[in-house]
Amino acid sequence: MNDDRPADRSAHSFPPAHAPAADPAPADPAQPAAARAGAAGAPAFLAVRLVLARQPLLVASFAEWREAARALLAYEIAPERVTWGSPHGGGDLFTSTPQTDLAQDAAMPAQAGAAPEGGADTAADAVAAGAPDVASLPPLPARTPRPTPHLPRSFMEMLQSAACCRVPDRWAFLYRVIWRWQLGQHDVQSPADEDGARLQAMVKAVRREEHDMHAYIRFRERPEEAGAPRFVAWYEPQHDVLPQVAKHFVNRMGKVSWMIATPDASVLWDGRTLHNAGPLVKGEEELEDGGEALWLTYYRSIFNPARLNTTVMQQHIQSHRWKNLPEGKIVPHMVSEAAMGARKIGQFQAVGQRRGTTIPIAPEAAQPDRQQPSKLDECRRCTLWEFATQAVPGIGPQQAQIMFVGEQPGDQEDLSGQPFIGPAGQLLDRVCANAGVDRETIYVTNAVKHFKWEPRGKRRLHKTPAQQEIEACHYWLDKELAQVNPTVIVALGATALKSVLRTANVTLRNSLGKPMRVGGRWVVTTYHPSYVLRVPSEEAKREAFNIMVDSLKLAHQLLERPLEEPDQQDRLI
Amino acid sequence: MELKDKLEILADAAKYDASCASSGAPKRDSVDKDGLGATTGMGICHSYTPDGRCVSLLKILLTNFCVYDCQYCVNRRSSNVPRARFTVDEVVKLTQDFYLRNYIDGLFLSSGIIQSSDYTMEQLVEVARRLREDHKFRGYIHLKTIPDADPRLIELAGKYADRLSVNIELPTQDSVTRLAPEKSVHTIKLAMGSIRTKLDEKDDHPKAPVFAPAGQSTQMIVGADASDDQTILNTAQTLYGSYKLKRVYYSAFSPIPQSPSSVPSAPPPLLREHRLYQADFLMRGYGFNAGEILPQSGNLALDIDPKLGWALANREHFPLDLNRADESMIARVPGIGLRSAKRLIDLRRLRRIRWEDLSRLRCSLKKLAPFVVVADYKPAQGMASSELLRRHLADAPEQMNLFPELQAA
Ligand code: SF4
Numbered sequence: 001m002n003d004d005r006p007a008d009r010s011a012h013s014f015p016p017a018h019a020p021a022a023d024p025a026p027a028d029p030a031q032p033a034a035a036r037a038g039a040a041g042a043p044a045f046l047a048v049r050l051v052l053a054r055q056p057l058l059v060a061s062f063a064e065w066r067e068a069a070r071a072l073l074a075y076e077i078a079p080e081r082v083t084w085g086s087p088h089g090g091g092d093l094f095t096s097t098p099q100t101d102l103a104q105d106a107a108m109p110a111q112a113g114a115a116p117e118g119g120a121d122t123a124a125d126a127v128a129a130g131a132p133d134v135a136s137l138p139p140l141p142a143r144t145p146r147p148t149p150h151l152p153r154s155f156m157e158m159l160q161s162a163a164c165c166r167v168p169d170r171w172a173f174l175y176r177v178i179w180r181w182q183l184g185q186h187d188v189q190s191p192a193d194e195d196g197a198r199l200q201a202m203v204k205a206v207r208r209e210e211h212d213m214h215a216y217i218r219f220r221e222r223p224e225e226a227g228a229p230r231f232v233a234w235y236e237p238q239h240d241v242l243p244q245v246a247k248h249f250v251n252r253m254g255k256v257s258w259m260i261a262t263p264d265a266s267v268l269w270d271g272r273t274l275h276n277a278g279p280l281v282k283g284e285e286e287l288e289d290g291g292e293a294l295w296l297t298y299y300r301s302i303f304n305p306a307r308l309n310t311t312v313m314q315q316h317i318q319s320h321r322w323k324n325l326p327e328g329k330i331v332p333h334m335v336s337e338a339a340m341g342a343r344k345i346g347q348f349q350a351v352g353q354r355r356g357t358t359i360p361i362a363p364e365a366a367q368p369d370r371q372q373p374s375k376l377d378e379c380r381r382c383t384l385w386e387f388a389t390q391a392v393p394g395i396g397p398q399q400a401q402i403m404f405v406g407e408q409p410g411d412q413e414d415l416s417g418q419p420f421i422g423p424a425g426q427l428l429d430r431v432c433a434n435a436g437v438d439r440e441t442i443y444v445t446n447a448v449k450h451f452k453w454e455p456r457g458k459r460r461l462h463k464t465p466a467q468q469e470i471e472a473c474h475y476w477l478d479k480e481l482a483q484v485n486p487t488v489i490v491a492l493g494a495t496a497l498k499s500v501l502r503t504a505n506v507t508l509r510n511s512l513g514k515p516m517r518v519g520g521r522w523v524v525t526t527y528h529p530s531y532v533l534r535v536p537s538e539e540a541k542r543e544a545f546n547i548m549v550d551s552l553k554l555a556h557q558l559l560e561r562p563l564e565e566p567d568q569q570d571r572l573i
Numbered sequence: 574m575e576l577k578d579k580l581e582i583l584a585d586a587a588k589y590d591a592s593c594a595s596s597g598a599p600k601r602d603s604v605d606k607d608g609l610g611a612t613t614g615m616g617i618c619h620s621y622t623p624d625g626r627c628v629s630l631l632k633i634l635l636t637n638f639c640v641y642d643c644q645y646c647v648n649r650r651s652s653n654v655p656r657a658r659f660t661v662d663e664v665v666k667l668t669q670d671f672y673l674r675n676y677i678d679g680l681f682l683s684s685g686i687i688q689s690s691d692y693t694m695e696q697l698v699e700v701a702r703r704l705r706e707d708h709k710f711r712g713y714i715h716l717k718t719i720p721d722a723d724p725r726l727i728e729l730a731g732k733y734a735d736r737l738s739v740n741i742e743l744p745t746q747d748s749v750t751r752l753a754p755e756k757s758v759h760t761i762k763l764a765m766g767s768i769r770t771k772l773d774e775k776d777d778h779p780k781a782p783v784f785a786p787a788g789q790s791t792q793m794i795v796g797a798d799a800s801d802d803q804t805i806l807n808t809a810q811t812l813y814g815s816y817k818l819k820r821v822y823y824s825a826f827s828p829i830p831q832s833p834s835s836v837p838s839a840p841p842p843l844l845r846e847h848r849l850y851q852a853d854f855l856m857r858g859y860g861f862n863a864g865e866i867l868p869q870s871g872n873l874a875l876d877i878d879p880k881l882g883w884a885l886a887n888r889e890h891f892p893l894d895l896n897r898a899d900e901s902m903i904a905r906v907p908g909i910g911l912r913s914a915k916r917l918i919d920l921r922r923l924r925r926i927r928w929e930d931l932s933r934l935r936c937s938l939k940k941l942a943p944f945v946v947v948a949d950y951k952p953a954q955g956m957a958s959s960e961l962l963r964r965h966l967a968d969a970p971e972q973m974n975l976f977p978e979l980q981a982a
Binding site: 186187190191192194197214215216217218219221231233249250252254255256272289291292293294298300301302306308310311312316317325327335350351354355356358363365366367368370373388390414415453457458459460 | 811828919
């Protein structure tokens with residue numbers, strides 16, 4: 001969920017070029033250096049010498065493990081030969097690294113006392129493990145170390161995440177994974193591989209724990225007089241996720257102070273800096289907090305008893321989480337109430353039992369003021385209306401002498417309710433300018449008034465209207481023609497032509513640029529602007545554009561030409 | 574009236590809204606800043622109620638007084654319910670208090686229509702404005718848009734809210750006319766269109782002012798009218814395509830106290846709602862067309878999921894060789910999800926896919942067995958008829974996860 005783990009974001013290769021973040025609170029300086037395989041300051045390849053001496057490698061953090069693993073890989077030490085362990089025995093690195101990373105991320109000096117037992121434990125363990133001093137360890141094999149393999153960052157992040165998973169053999173397992181990787185078995189990161197599946201499962205468990213902690217921590221407010229922290233929470237994480245989770249709450253809470261306590265450690269945010277502390281005694285949860293009562297009220301009321309489905313609820317929140325959630329205590333009651341009868345109606349009982357009111361207002365008075373949709377908007381002559389936003393009527397002077405008829409509104413036109421906006425409209429502007437005709441004097445409309453489209457992914461793809469739809473919509477074009485009564489119609493493209501001539505048996509090619517007399521008007525045919533925009537070759541584009549300009553010029557000239565004048569092109573009177 | 578009483582009434586009234594997602598907001602944080610709140614882009618569910626729904630937002634109505642008389646709605650003016658109204662400040666404070674305790678990721682505010690559409694919208698916007706400007710609240714805000722409100726108010730709402738929604742509620746114009754006499758599909762579509770236009774502007778001009786970065790969504794009530802699933806899915810498809818919705822939520826009609834006789838007195842099976850969510854996800858996630866999922870009028874099958882239904886009806890595509898097919902086709906195999914499809918493609922670069930891989934990827938082996946060919950497996954010759962397969966593969970009649978989607982959104 002939260003990928004803001006305090007990861008070494010620059011870790012492109014394994015191991016990274018620069019030294020990994022050292023653990024600045026590594027414990028007691030008196031601790032034998034040999035005990036911590038990858039500890040900062042330890043001589044390079046110490047891990048190798050420890051393994052040769054059949055000593056366990058004790059690592060307390062991902063950074064230490066990475067150091068050690070790099071050395072082992074360099075000398076090709078197979079996983080079977082290495083015994084990994086943690087300074088605290090049980091593989092618990094809680095009090096060391098995470099805090100370290102956290103401390104650095106929050107740019108604060110490490111709190112010396114932050115890991116109260118860490119140092120002592122580590123030293124004790126080290127002694128118990130019988131760590132020899134460096135001098136007595138066998139020397140490194142006399143050969144050049146192998147270059148270290150490169151790991152993709154995503155893989156590196158996966159390893160780092162998996163390292164937060166509290167399983168006893170985490171270090172050994174991770175070493176086996178990268179060992180296999182450098183042998184070329186790259187499917188080791190695939191969930192279809194046995195190790196890969198486990199790796200993914202560990203990552204998933206850690207992510208889930210982070211997510212759960214983001215989601216199910218509940219802060220209680222402390223009284224103002226008590227001072228900082230204003231909000232406190234108790235949580236029992238199952239993996240080592242406190243540092244990354246703390247960051248989440250730093251982002252969230254701004255300058256408000258808070259504290260999260262867990263069985264292993266706690267963090268305190270004073271509004272500016274993050275402080276780490278050891279485990280705290282539980283007990284803060286006894287706090288009185290008025291906010292909690294409101295939350296329970298909300299939780300109860302937002303639930304719909306008619307849909308009782310506890311299985312799903314339980315799937316999402318594992319049962320052990322409920323005990324720390326305030327709402328956990330009221331769930332059983334809610335469930336039994338819902339099961340008992342309140343279930344028939346959706347309303348929460350406490351609300352259902354109250355006296356209600358109807359609102360005394362006459363239906364007419366409730367109608368919102370809205371512009372009545374035009375008659376065109378109510379058109380149901382074909383089915384296109386259903387999928388469109390609105391009908392798009394023509395626009396322009398009611399006495400225009402020239403009328404452009406296009407095909408149908410497009411995506412933009414459908415949203416805005418105006419014809420020819422967007423690229424096609426701009427092209428039309430240029431055509432007018434080139435022909436020396438004032439665009440403002442022209443009435444612009446479409447043969448079909450609703451946008452016809454088909455879904456293509458999340459977009460609407462223009463679809464050419466069928467003859468049937470053209471026919472149906474002619475009703476509206478006729479009205480516009482009667483109203484505006486233009487002298488010349490410029491049909492833009494085949495659909496417009498079919499509409500104006502009221503026949504499907506015409507082609508654009510045969511009538512291009514030839515004036516026709518139809519029903520007492522001139523009709524000039526030209527391309528549709530979107531054809532010009534679409535045609536790929538520059539030359540064809542220019543040619544088509546010029547034809548449009550010529551057509552418009554022709555249209556303009558026709559205004560002066562008496563309709564009676566004989567014309568051999570005149571096939572359709 | 575006490576705050577607690579109001580909360581009781583106004584949360585109860587809000588629970589019929591299925592939307593709950595808090596995802597899709599741009600990343601924000603409050604480090605070293607005044608005010609409160611962060612968004613990670615993912616959205617977090619902070620709790621689950623015994624109806625299986627997640628709680629990620631404080632979902633309330635500003636008021637449940639309403640002058641409209643929508644027959645499916647508990648707050649319709651002719652309904653005899655307790656009424657309440659929050660002040661703007663109460664909502665602002667409640668949101669912050671809940672947020673500080675980590676109960677919620679933000680606010681989802683809706684309202685009954687009082688006085689006029691504009692007045693109601695102004696109130697909603699004012700809550701968001703106060704949260705954002707006066708209190709520097711950076712959590713998630715989802716505002717329900719009143720369709721008839723002035724577009725300028727909608728624009729303002731988009732300035733403060735992460736997500737806007739306009740609920741269409743019913744899938745056909747006829748049903749709206751009949752059951753929600755004061756509403757109009759026309760104005761609903763126009764409102765959605767104006768939101769999309771604003772979203773487009775922002776996409777085209779990155780410097781344009783912020784506008785509802787988590788997009789818009791809508792809700793359709795299932796089972797309050799006679800519309801079948803095909804109608805519902807077609808409407809959803811139209812809305813997705815036309816208005817770039819992030820989500821369509823489907824809400825099975827809940828019988829309400831003293832229901833009017835114009836709406837059914839029994840709820841539709843919740844499973845129907847679940848199937849619609851599955852079908853919806855096939856459209857959004859897998860690129861299925863509504864017409865592919867339900868070519869004929871009618872409802873989705875309840876005994877099998879829609880993807881299996883599609884595969885059984887389109888046997889000519891199967892069995893599919895997983896070592897050859899492209900990713901989108903692999904994802905169409907019943908029992909293999911989008912993620913597994915991607916992982917299979919990744920794995921294929923390394924080696925040939927075997928039966929065991931499918932089991933490790935936790936694909937549903939029973940479901941996919943009749944539909945795939947892998948290196949060491951192919952389905953038995955003379956494959957069973959679709960009818961037989963269907964009986965074999967049908968879901969056991971049990972209550973299942975009804976909202977796998979709601980958290981994913
Ligand atoms: S396209 Fe034309 S005929 Fe068809 S519904 Fe729209 S306005 Fe009516």
